[in-house]
Amino acid sequence: MATAPAEWKSDTRYSLRELERWADQGHRKPLDDLFRAWRGIQQLPPDDPNSYWAIAGYHGIPLAPFDPDQPHLPPPFAWWGGFCHHGNVLFPMWHRAYVHHLENALRTQVPDVTMAYWDKxxxxxxxxxxxxxxxxxxxxxxxxxxxxPLQRFTFPVDIESSAQFKSPTKPSVADFSKRAGTHTVRYPMSTFYASKVEEVAAAGQAHNAAIRKRYPRYEDQLRALNLNIRLALVGDAQDDLSVDCDGTTDGETYARLGRCLEAPxxxxxxxxxxxxxxxxxxxxxHDEIHLAIGGQDHQPIKTEVPKMYDKNGDLSKNTKAVVAQIMGSNGxxxxxxxxxxxxxxxxxxxxxxxxxxxxxxxxGKTAEGSIEIDPSDMEGTYGQSPSGQGGTRAIPGxxxxxxxxxxxxxxxPSGEYVTSRDVVDLRSQLGRDYSLGSFxxxxxxxxxxxxxGPEVILSVININKASFLGSFRVIVSHKDxxxxxxxxxxxxxxxxxxxLKRCKxxxxxxxxxxxxxxxxxKRRFPLQEDITKHSYTVDFVDRSSSDERRVVASGRYVDGEWKLLVGREKIESVRIEIDERD
Known part of the structure; x- marks a missing residue:
C-alpha cells in the first residue's frame, strides 16, 4: 500500500519535485493521489461542474456561460473572453480562488489530495x-x-470558437475551435491541428509533421520545450548549480520572480x-512562462546557446549547439x-x-483585512484606463x-460570490499553506x-496590442x-x-x-558615459511573420530620437523614454 512520508501534511501544497523525490524514496501516495484525482476530474462528463472541462472553461473558450445568474452579453460582444482577470488588481486573488476551486474539485475524487506547484x-x-x-x-x-493526466488534456466535445481571425493575406492564421478527441499541445507543436476549420487544421498538421521529422522522438520534442523554458528563466547564462535561489543572478524570468517580492x-x-x-x-x-510553453521562442537567432543534454541524454554544461527559431509553434x-x-x-x-x-x-500582509487596493491607481482598477484588461463575462469594462x-x-457556501477579502489569508480562510520553496x-x-532596484529603465510606451496577432514579445538590443x-x-x-476586435x-x-x-x-561603461545617447533597437515579435526572426515591427532609438524601421503602421503610436534613478 502506498504511503506518505512522515513530514507530509494534507493542508500543504508541495512542489512537484518534492512529490517526485518522495515517490523515488518509496512514498508514492502524495504523487499518486494527485495523478488519481486529476485523472478523475478529466473523466467526468462535460456537464459535471467538477469536471476539468467545465473548470478550465472559466478562463476562455468554450465561451459559454457556466453561471445561470449571468445573462448573455448582447452583440457585438458575443465573445466575452472568460471570467479571468489580467492586467488589473484582481489578477492575484481571482487566480488564487481559481486554483482553490480546482483543488476542491480534485478532493471530490481523493478527499485529502492537495494541489502542487511547479517551482520555477x-x-x-x-x-x-x-x-x-x-x-x-x-x-x-x-x-x-x-x-x-498532467501531460495533456483531451477535449471531450467539439468547441465552436468565434475567435477565428481573417485577413486578406492569411485567411485563417488562427482559430480556436476544437474537434472532440484532439488534445492540448506545448511548444514546439501547434494546437491549430485540432481546428474545425480545414485550412487552419491543415497548416497545424503540416507543422506538427515537420516537427516530428525534425524531432522523431517525443524525448527530442521535450528537450526543445525544456530548453525554451530554461532560456526564458535564465537566458543563455551558464547557470551554476551551486548558486542560491535568491533571484539576484542574471536571467530574465528567474530574476523577475525575485524582484516582484520587492513591490512596496x-x-x-x-x-x-x-x-x-x-x-x-x-x-x-507569469506571462513569460505562458509564452515559453505556448509557442514564443526564447532562443537566440543563429546564436550558440547552452546545450542542455549531451548525446546520452545527460546534462552537459560545456557543449554548445546552434538553435534556430521553430516557426509555427502554437501551444x-x-x-x-x-x-x-x-x-x-x-x-x-x-x-x-x-x-x-x-x-x-x-x-506582513497575511491576515484577513491586511490588504487594501489603492483606489487612486486608475490604471489597474479600470476607471477609463486604456491600459488594463477591460471587462469580463460579468463585469462591465x-x-x-x-x-x-x-x-x-x-x-x-452561503451562495454569495467570493471576493478578494475572502481569500487574503491562505491559512485561516482557505486552510492551505505552501512548503518552503525557492525565494x-x-x-x-x-x-x-x-x-x-534598477538604475536605468528603457520604457516602450503606448504599444497598440491590436497591431499584433496574439501574444507577442518586445526585444530591446543595445549597440556598443x-x-x-x-x-x-x-x-x-x-x-x-x-x-482583440471580438473580445469585450x-x-x-x-x-x-x-x-x-x-x-x-550602464555598468559596462565608465560612470561619465551617457548611455541614454546610445543606440537601442526595439523589435516586436509575433507569430504572423514568415521571417525566421518573426520581427513584424522594429524601431531604433538614438540620442532621444525614435526612428521607425519595419512595420511602421504597427508601432506609429509608440514612443521611447529612458529614465535614470536619482
Whole structure:
C-alpha cells in the first residue's frame, strides 16, 4: 500500500519535485493521489461542474456561460473572453480562488489530495525545465500503465470558437475551435491541428509533421520545450548549480520572480498595468512562462546557446549547439483562450500564488483585512484606463475594482460570490499553506530591507496590442558605440489574444507599456558615459511573420530620437523614454 512520508501534511501544497523525490524514496501516495484525482476530474462528463472541462472553461473558450445568474452579453460582444482577470488588481486573488476551486474539485475524487506547484525558481527548473510529472507521457497508477493526466488534456466535445481571425493575406492564421478527441499541445507543436476549420487544421498538421521529422522522438520534442523554458528563466547564462535561489543572478524570468517580492504595495505587485517602471509585478514572470510553453521562442537567432543534454541524454554544461527559431509553434498555454486546458496552467498558477503568499509574509500582509487596493491607481482598477484588461463575462469594462468586487464565478457556501477579502489569508480562510520553496524563508524579518532596484529603465510606451496577432514579445538590443556590436539586453512577453476586435475585455483597453531594465548597459561603461545617447533597437515579435526572426515591427532609438524601421503602421503610436534613478 502506498504511503506518505512522515513530514507530509494534507493542508500543504508541495512542489512537484518534492512529490517526485518522495515517490523515488518509496512514498508514492502524495504523487499518486494527485495523478488519481486529476485523472478523475478529466473523466467526468462535460456537464459535471467538477469536471476539468467545465473548470478550465472559466478562463476562455468554450465561451459559454457556466453561471445561470449571468445573462448573455448582447452583440457585438458575443465573445466575452472568460471570467479571468489580467492586467488589473484582481489578477492575484481571482487566480488564487481559481486554483482553490480546482483543488476542491480534485478532493471530490481523493478527499485529502492537495494541489502542487511547479517551482520555477528551483535549481532543477533553471537547469532542466519542467518536472517529469508534467511531461511523462505515461505513468503507472494502481498497477496499470495509463496516460499521464498532467501531460495533456483531451477535449471531450467539439468547441465552436468565434475567435477565428481573417485577413486578406492569411485567411485563417488562427482559430480556436476544437474537434472532440484532439488534445492540448506545448511548444514546439501547434494546437491549430485540432481546428474545425480545414485550412487552419491543415497548416497545424503540416507543422506538427515537420516537427516530428525534425524531432522523431517525443524525448527530442521535450528537450526543445525544456530548453525554451530554461532560456526564458535564465537566458543563455551558464547557470551554476551551486548558486542560491535568491533571484539576484542574471536571467530574465528567474530574476523577475525575485524582484516582484520587492513591490512596496499590493497594487504594484498585482499586475503589469499598476506596476510602473521601477518595479516588477508578479504578472510579468507569469506571462513569460505562458509564452515559453505556448509557442514564443526564447532562443537566440543563429546564436550558440547552452546545450542542455549531451548525446546520452545527460546534462552537459560545456557543449554548445546552434538553435534556430521553430516557426509555427502554437501551444495552448500561449493564449488566454485555451491556456487553462493544459494541466500545467494550474501548477504554474499555484507557484504564482505561492509567490504572492511569500510577498504577503515578507510585508506582513497575511491576515484577513491586511490588504487594501489603492483606489487612486486608475490604471489597474479600470476607471477609463486604456491600459488594463477591460471587462469580463460579468463585469462591465468601466467598473471600479475593489477588494469587494465579486470574483465570478466562484461562490462561498452561503451562495454569495467570493471576493478578494475572502481569500487574503491562505491559512485561516482557505486552510492551505505552501512548503518552503525557492525565494521563501522559514522566518521573515519584521522590518523589510528593500534591495536596490534598477538604475536605468528603457520604457516602450503606448504599444497598440491590436497591431499584433496574439501574444507577442518586445526585444530591446543595445549597440556598443565603440565596437558596433549589437547585444540583446532583455525582452518582455505580452500575453494577449488573437482577435482583440471580438473580445469585450480588450475593446477599450488596447494600450500596453513595457519597461526594460538596462542597468547592465550602464555598468559596462565608465560612470561619465551617457548611455541614454546610445543606440537601442526595439523589435516586436509575433507569430504572423514568415521571417525566421518573426520581427513584424522594429524601431531604433538614438540620442532621444525614435526612428521607425519595419512595420511602421504597427508601432506609429509608440514612443521611447529612458529614465535614470536619482
Amino acid at each position: 525558481g528551483s535549481k532543477d527548473s533553471r537547469n532542466y525545465g519542467m518536472p517529469a510529472s508534467l511531461t511523462d507521457e505515461f505513468i503507472k497508477l494502481d498497477g496499470e500503465v495509463v496516460r499521464n 504595495n499590493f497594487n504594484i505587485l498585482s499586475n503589469n498595468t499598476s506596476t510602473g517602471k521601477w518595479y516588477t509585478s508578479v504578472e510579468q514572470p 495552448d498555454m500561449g493564449e488566454n483562450e485555451t491556456a487553462a486546458f493544459d494541466p500545467v496552467f494550474f501548477f504554474h498558477h499555484c507557484n504564482i500564488d505561492r509567490m504572492i503568499w511569500i510577498w504577503q509574509k515578507k510585508w 468601466t467598473t471600479k475594482l475593489t477588494m469587494d468586487t465579486p470574483l465570478h464565478p466562484f461562490k462561498l 521563501d524563508k522559514v522566518e521573515w524579518p519584521r522590518e523589510v530591507i528593500e534591495k536596490p 558605440p565603440v565596437s558596433g556590436t549589437v547585444t540583446p539586453v532583455a525582452s518582455v512577453s505580452v500575453l494577449s489574444r488573437w482577435n 475585455n480588450c475593446q477599450i483597453h488596447l494600450s500596453r507599456d513595457v519597461h526594460v531594465d538596462i542597468t547592465s548597459v
